[in-house]
Amino acid sequence: MAFSGMGSGGGRGRGRWRSQVGVLSEMNVVPLVDVVLVLLIIFMVTASVMEFGLNIDVPQVKQVRDTNEEHPVVSVGKDGTTKLNDKLVNINNLGKEVKRQFPGQSDVYVRADTNLIWGNLAQIISALDEAGLKQKLVMKPLDRTK
Structure with a gap:
Protein backbone atom coordinates (compact mmCIF):
# COMPACT_ATOMS: atom_id res chain seq x y z
CA MET A 1 0.00 0.00 0.00
CA MET A 44 -24.30 43.18 19.36
CA VAL A 45 -24.23 45.38 16.27
CA THR A 46 -27.72 44.39 15.10
CA ALA A 47 -29.22 44.77 18.60
CA SER A 48 -27.97 48.34 18.90
CA VAL A 49 -29.39 49.24 15.49
CA MET A 50 -32.81 47.60 15.95
CA GLU A 51 -35.79 49.68 16.99
CA PHE A 52 -37.81 48.26 19.83
CA GLY A 53 -41.57 48.60 20.05
CA LEU A 54 -44.36 48.72 17.56
CA ASN A 55 -45.30 51.48 15.18
CA ILE A 56 -48.98 52.02 15.83
CA ASP A 57 -51.20 54.64 14.28
CA VAL A 58 -53.37 55.78 17.17
CA PRO A 59 -56.85 56.87 16.12
CA GLN A 60 -57.80 60.47 16.81
CA VAL A 61 -60.59 61.05 19.33
CA LYS A 62 -62.74 64.11 19.94
CA GLN A 63 -63.06 63.78 23.70
CA VAL A 64 -60.29 62.65 26.02
CA ARG A 65 -61.25 60.81 29.20
CA ASP A 66 -59.39 61.65 32.39
CA THR A 67 -57.36 58.60 33.45
CA ASN A 68 -56.37 60.01 36.82
CA GLU A 69 -59.57 58.87 38.48
CA GLU A 70 -59.37 58.05 42.13
CA HIS A 71 -60.55 54.56 42.96
CA PRO A 72 -62.16 53.56 46.24
CA VAL A 73 -59.67 51.71 48.43
CA VAL A 74 -60.80 50.12 51.67
CA SER A 75 -57.90 49.49 54.03
CA VAL A 76 -58.32 47.19 57.00
CA GLY A 77 -55.80 47.25 59.84
CA LYS A 78 -54.75 44.40 62.10
CA ASP A 79 -57.17 45.57 64.80
CA GLY A 80 -60.08 45.74 62.34
CA THR A 81 -60.11 49.52 61.80
CA THR A 82 -61.63 50.28 58.43
CA LYS A 83 -60.57 53.24 56.29
CA LEU A 84 -61.94 54.41 52.97
CA ASN A 85 -59.10 56.18 51.17
CA ASP A 86 -57.35 57.00 54.48
CA LYS A 87 -60.53 58.24 56.24
CA LEU A 88 -62.02 56.22 59.08
CA VAL A 89 -65.41 54.77 58.25
CA ASN A 90 -67.91 52.64 60.13
CA ILE A 91 -68.29 49.15 58.68
CA ASN A 92 -72.09 49.47 58.82
CA ASN A 93 -71.98 52.54 56.56
CA LEU A 94 -69.18 51.31 54.29
CA GLY A 95 -71.31 50.56 51.22
CA LYS A 96 -73.22 53.84 51.50
CA GLU A 97 -70.00 55.85 51.91
CA VAL A 98 -68.40 54.26 48.86
CA LYS A 99 -71.47 55.01 46.75
CA ARG A 100 -71.66 58.58 48.08
CA GLN A 101 -67.98 59.43 47.57
CA PHE A 102 -67.55 57.50 44.31
CA PRO A 103 -70.80 57.59 42.32
CA GLY A 104 -70.77 55.27 39.34
CA GLN A 105 -67.88 53.18 40.66
CA SER A 106 -68.68 49.52 41.13
CA ASP A 107 -65.17 48.21 41.85
CA VAL A 108 -63.67 48.60 45.32
CA TYR A 109 -60.08 47.70 46.13
CA VAL A 110 -59.63 46.06 49.52
CA ARG A 111 -56.24 46.06 51.26
CA ALA A 112 -55.94 44.06 54.43
CA ASP A 113 -53.19 43.53 56.99
CA THR A 114 -51.56 40.11 56.86
CA ASN A 115 -52.38 39.51 60.55
CA LEU A 116 -56.07 40.39 60.15
CA ILE A 117 -58.55 37.82 61.39
CA TRP A 118 -60.57 36.39 58.50
CA GLY A 119 -63.89 37.21 60.20
CA ASN A 120 -63.23 40.96 60.02
CA LEU A 121 -62.40 40.75 56.33
CA ALA A 122 -65.50 38.64 55.68
CA GLN A 123 -67.67 41.35 57.30
CA ILE A 124 -66.20 44.00 54.99
CA ILE A 125 -66.69 41.84 51.91
CA SER A 126 -70.27 41.15 52.99
CA ALA A 127 -70.97 44.88 53.55
CA LEU A 128 -69.64 45.72 50.09
CA ASP A 129 -71.59 42.84 48.57
CA GLU A 130 -74.85 44.06 50.12
CA ALA A 131 -74.28 47.47 48.53
CA GLY A 132 -73.81 45.83 45.11
CA LEU A 133 -70.09 46.60 44.87
CA LYS A 134 -67.41 44.29 43.48
CA GLN A 135 -64.35 43.63 45.59
CA LYS A 136 -60.80 43.50 44.25
CA LEU A 137 -58.48 42.12 46.89
CA VAL A 138 -55.01 43.64 46.82
CA MET A 139 -52.17 41.52 48.11
CA LYS A 140 -49.98 44.51 48.88
CA PRO A 141 -49.13 45.05 52.56
CA LEU A 142 -50.36 48.21 54.23
CA ASP A 143 -47.95 51.13 54.40
CA ARG A 144 -46.73 51.31 58.01
CA THR A 145 -45.56 54.94 57.76
CA LYS A 146 -49.09 56.40 57.84
Whole structure:
Protein backbone atom coordinates (compact mmCIF):
# COMPACT_ATOMS: atom_id res chain seq x y z
CA MET A 1 0.00 0.00 0.00
CA ALA A 2 1.11 3.50 -0.61
CA PHE A 3 0.15 4.83 2.82
CA SER A 4 1.35 2.00 4.98
CA GLY A 5 4.07 4.14 6.50
CA MET A 6 1.49 6.36 8.15
CA GLY A 7 0.99 3.95 11.01
CA SER A 8 -2.35 2.56 10.02
CA GLY A 9 -1.32 -0.91 9.03
CA GLY A 10 1.59 -3.28 8.99
CA GLY A 11 4.84 -2.95 7.12
CA ARG A 12 8.19 -1.40 7.75
CA GLY A 13 7.18 1.81 9.46
CA ARG A 14 4.77 0.29 11.91
CA GLY A 15 4.23 2.67 14.83
CA ARG A 16 6.98 5.04 13.77
CA TRP A 17 4.60 7.83 12.72
CA ARG A 18 2.54 7.59 15.90
CA SER A 19 5.52 7.90 18.14
CA GLN A 20 6.64 11.11 16.47
CA VAL A 21 3.27 12.91 16.39
CA GLY A 22 1.44 11.37 19.32
CA VAL A 23 -2.26 10.70 19.58
CA LEU A 24 -4.43 13.81 19.25
CA SER A 25 -6.97 13.40 22.03
CA GLU A 26 -7.88 17.07 22.41
CA MET A 27 -10.46 18.85 20.31
CA ASN A 28 -9.32 22.01 18.56
CA VAL A 29 -11.69 24.68 19.90
CA VAL A 30 -10.06 27.70 18.26
CA PRO A 31 -12.37 27.64 15.19
CA LEU A 32 -15.39 27.24 17.48
CA VAL A 33 -14.35 30.24 19.58
CA ASP A 34 -13.77 32.28 16.42
CA VAL A 35 -17.26 31.53 15.13
CA VAL A 36 -18.86 32.30 18.50
CA LEU A 37 -17.07 35.63 18.79
CA VAL A 38 -18.05 36.63 15.25
CA LEU A 39 -21.69 35.76 16.00
CA LEU A 40 -21.52 37.73 19.25
CA ILE A 41 -20.24 40.80 17.42
CA ILE A 42 -22.95 40.47 14.77
CA PHE A 43 -25.70 40.22 17.42
CA MET A 44 -24.30 43.18 19.36
CA VAL A 45 -24.23 45.38 16.27
CA THR A 46 -27.72 44.39 15.10
CA ALA A 47 -29.22 44.77 18.60
CA SER A 48 -27.97 48.34 18.90
CA VAL A 49 -29.39 49.24 15.49
CA MET A 50 -32.81 47.60 15.95
CA GLU A 51 -35.79 49.68 16.99
CA PHE A 52 -37.81 48.26 19.83
CA GLY A 53 -41.57 48.60 20.05
CA LEU A 54 -44.36 48.72 17.56
CA ASN A 55 -45.30 51.48 15.18
CA ILE A 56 -48.98 52.02 15.83
CA ASP A 57 -51.20 54.64 14.28
CA VAL A 58 -53.37 55.78 17.17
CA PRO A 59 -56.85 56.87 16.12
CA GLN A 60 -57.80 60.47 16.81
CA VAL A 61 -60.59 61.05 19.33
CA LYS A 62 -62.74 64.11 19.94
CA GLN A 63 -63.06 63.78 23.70
CA VAL A 64 -60.29 62.65 26.02
CA ARG A 65 -61.25 60.81 29.20
CA ASP A 66 -59.39 61.65 32.39
CA THR A 67 -57.36 58.60 33.45
CA ASN A 68 -56.37 60.01 36.82
CA GLU A 69 -59.57 58.87 38.48
CA GLU A 70 -59.37 58.05 42.13
CA HIS A 71 -60.55 54.56 42.96
CA PRO A 72 -62.16 53.56 46.24
CA VAL A 73 -59.67 51.71 48.43
CA VAL A 74 -60.80 50.12 51.67
CA SER A 75 -57.90 49.49 54.03
CA VAL A 76 -58.32 47.19 57.00
CA GLY A 77 -55.80 47.25 59.84
CA LYS A 78 -54.75 44.40 62.10
CA ASP A 79 -57.17 45.57 64.80
CA GLY A 80 -60.08 45.74 62.34
CA THR A 81 -60.11 49.52 61.80
CA THR A 82 -61.63 50.28 58.43
CA LYS A 83 -60.57 53.24 56.29
CA LEU A 84 -61.94 54.41 52.97
CA ASN A 85 -59.10 56.18 51.17
CA ASP A 86 -57.35 57.00 54.48
CA LYS A 87 -60.53 58.24 56.24
CA LEU A 88 -62.02 56.22 59.08
CA VAL A 89 -65.41 54.77 58.25
CA ASN A 90 -67.91 52.64 60.13
CA ILE A 91 -68.29 49.15 58.68
CA ASN A 92 -72.09 49.47 58.82
CA ASN A 93 -71.98 52.54 56.56
CA LEU A 94 -69.18 51.31 54.29
CA GLY A 95 -71.31 50.56 51.22
CA LYS A 96 -73.22 53.84 51.50
CA GLU A 97 -70.00 55.85 51.91
CA VAL A 98 -68.40 54.26 48.86
CA LYS A 99 -71.47 55.01 46.75
CA ARG A 100 -71.66 58.58 48.08
CA GLN A 101 -67.98 59.43 47.57
CA PHE A 102 -67.55 57.50 44.31
CA PRO A 103 -70.80 57.59 42.32
CA GLY A 104 -70.77 55.27 39.34
CA GLN A 105 -67.88 53.18 40.66
CA SER A 106 -68.68 49.52 41.13
CA ASP A 107 -65.17 48.21 41.85
CA VAL A 108 -63.67 48.60 45.32
CA TYR A 109 -60.08 47.70 46.13
CA VAL A 110 -59.63 46.06 49.52
CA ARG A 111 -56.24 46.06 51.26
CA ALA A 112 -55.94 44.06 54.43
CA ASP A 113 -53.19 43.53 56.99
CA THR A 114 -51.56 40.11 56.86
CA ASN A 115 -52.38 39.51 60.55
CA LEU A 116 -56.07 40.39 60.15
CA ILE A 117 -58.55 37.82 61.39
CA TRP A 118 -60.57 36.39 58.50
CA GLY A 119 -63.89 37.21 60.20
CA ASN A 120 -63.23 40.96 60.02
CA LEU A 121 -62.40 40.75 56.33
CA ALA A 122 -65.50 38.64 55.68
CA GLN A 123 -67.67 41.35 57.30
CA ILE A 124 -66.20 44.00 54.99
CA ILE A 125 -66.69 41.84 51.91
CA SER A 126 -70.27 41.15 52.99
CA ALA A 127 -70.97 44.88 53.55
CA LEU A 128 -69.64 45.72 50.09
CA ASP A 129 -71.59 42.84 48.57
CA GLU A 130 -74.85 44.06 50.12
CA ALA A 131 -74.28 47.47 48.53
CA GLY A 132 -73.81 45.83 45.11
CA LEU A 133 -70.09 46.60 44.87
CA LYS A 134 -67.41 44.29 43.48
CA GLN A 135 -64.35 43.63 45.59
CA LYS A 136 -60.80 43.50 44.25
CA LEU A 137 -58.48 42.12 46.89
CA VAL A 138 -55.01 43.64 46.82
CA MET A 139 -52.17 41.52 48.11
CA LYS A 140 -49.98 44.51 48.88
CA PRO A 141 -49.13 45.05 52.56
CA LEU A 142 -50.36 48.21 54.23
CA ASP A 143 -47.95 51.13 54.40
CA ARG A 144 -46.73 51.31 58.01
CA THR A 145 -45.56 54.94 57.76
CA LYS A 146 -49.09 56.40 57.84
